Amino acid sequence: MSQELSSDTVTVTGMQRTEASGPADPLEPVSFPGLYHWPPQPLAALQWLGSVLFPWGLIYIGLAVLTWIFLTPAMDRMADLSIDWIFLLWLRNACILAMVAGGLHWWLYVKRGQGDRYKIDSRWPRPGRQYLGGRQTLDNMFWSLISGVTFWTFYESLTFWYYASGRIDIVTWAESPVYLMVMCLAVFFWSTTHFYFIHRLMHLPSLFRHTHALHHRNLNPIPWSGISMHPYEHAVYFTLYLLWWVVPVHPVIIILTGFFQTLSPAVSHSGFRWISLGRWGKMPAGDLFHHLHHRQFDVNYGNITTPIDYLAGTWHDGSPAAHARFAKPGRRR
Numbered sequence: 001m002s003q004e005l006s007s008d009t010v011t012v013t014g015m016q017r018t019e020a021s022g023p024a025d026p027l028e029p030v031s032f033p034g035l036y037h038w039p040p041q042p043l044a045a046l047q048w049l050g051s052v053l054f055p056w057g058l059i060y061i062g063l064a065v066l067t068w069i070f071l072t073p074a075m076d077r078m079a080d081l082s083i084d085w086i087f088l089l090w091l092r093n094a095c096i097l098a099m100v101a102g103g104l105h106w107w108l109y110v111k112r113g114q115g116d117r118y119k120i121d122s123r124w125p126r127p128g129r130q131y132l133g134g135r136q137t138l139d140n141m142f143w144s145l146i147s148g149v150t151f152w153t154f155y156e157s158l159t160f161w162y163y164a165s166g167r168i169d170i171v172t173w174a175e176s177p178v179y180l181m182v183m184c185l186a187v188f189f190w191s192t193t194h195f196y197f198i199h200r201l202m203h204l205p206s207l208f209r210h211t212h213a214l215h216h217r218n219l220n221p222i223p224w225s226g227i228s229m230h231p232y233e234h235a236v237y238f239t240l241y242l243l244w245w246v247v248p249v250h251p252v253i254i255i256l257t258g259f260f261q262t263l264s265p266a267v268s269h270s271g272f273r274w275i276s277l278g279r280w281g282k283m284p285a286g287d288l289f290h291h292l293h294h295r296q297f298d299v300n301y302g303n304i305t306t307p308i309d310y311l312a313g314t315w316h317d318g319s320p321a322a323h324a325r326f327a328k329p330g331r332r333r
């Protein structure tokens with residue numbers, strides 16, 4: 001079995017490309033965010049902002065607040081770079097990622113708690129020699145925990161140290177509550193804008209071949225695929241923290257930045273459009289927009305939150321019209 005990947009063409013031999021791979025349930029095409037409608041539609045914009053916050057945005061914010069209060073070393077301690085508190089941060093981050101990605105994986109793939117209901121791709125993960133140890137889950141866990149959490153902790157620790165040592169002032173909630181609330185929201189827009197540009201960079205043929213191809217092994221992503229990346233890609237992926245070296249914020253925002261950059265990919269790569277909550281309804285999960293990127297490689301480099309793909313002509317909403325538009329002979333679908 002061999003694997004050959006480039007940004008223009010994809011050939012993955014040894015993987016079943018012809019079997020049914022469509023959604024287990026019909027999927028609604030991705031809709032264009034109300035915030036960017038023209039002429040402006042305030043109601044649609046507010047509704048869409050609500051969908052960014054509810055439920056996942058608020059879950060990440062709540063988790064960041066709890067983590068700051070209960071699971072972060074005191075700022076005095078972080079004023080000096082020291083391996084003991086940095087290791088504690090690494091352990092904390094590894095446990096939280098394992099809780100979210102591992103929890104989703106256990107429910108959706110091990111226990112198969114909702115069967116194939118809302119599954120984006122009807123195939124289930126299968127062993128393959130392109131993965132470390134021949135298993136997608138093992139491979140994805142390795143790259144996420146060993147490289148991903150390490151780079152995440154590296155950048156987060158440096159940012160905490162920068163604040164704790166007085167190199168930049170901490171903004172407090174008492175003095176600037178509105179500013180910090182805006183900054184909470186800004187995390188979602190900053191992260192997705194930053195992601196578009198570094199991801200576009202990763203699709204330059206040479207960078208793709210040596211780094212980003214590792215993430216694209218996951219043609220059919222699972223929760224652990226979210227930050228399963230090559231260390232070179234992690235080194236660039238977490239540079240978004242550098243914004244907080246020049247724009248002062250509160251440590252909760254620093255923690256939120258890490259959570260949105262690591263936990264939200266676990267949800268968006270879950271492979272299920274919705275998580276069924278039984279008689280309580282359902283909550284959004286897998287991101288069809290990004291799933292299409294894993295299938296077609298040269299569409300949807302960014303996220304819906306900052307729709308730069310729309311301007312760049314690479315916006316694929318999953319509709320039959322978009323499939324027809326982006327179809328090329330011999331191209332992966």
Ligand SMILES: [Zn+2]
Pocket residue numbers: 215221225226269290294
């Ligand atoms: Zn991905």
Ligand SMILES: [Zn+2]
Pocket residue numbers: 199203212216293297
């Ligand atoms: Zn990509």
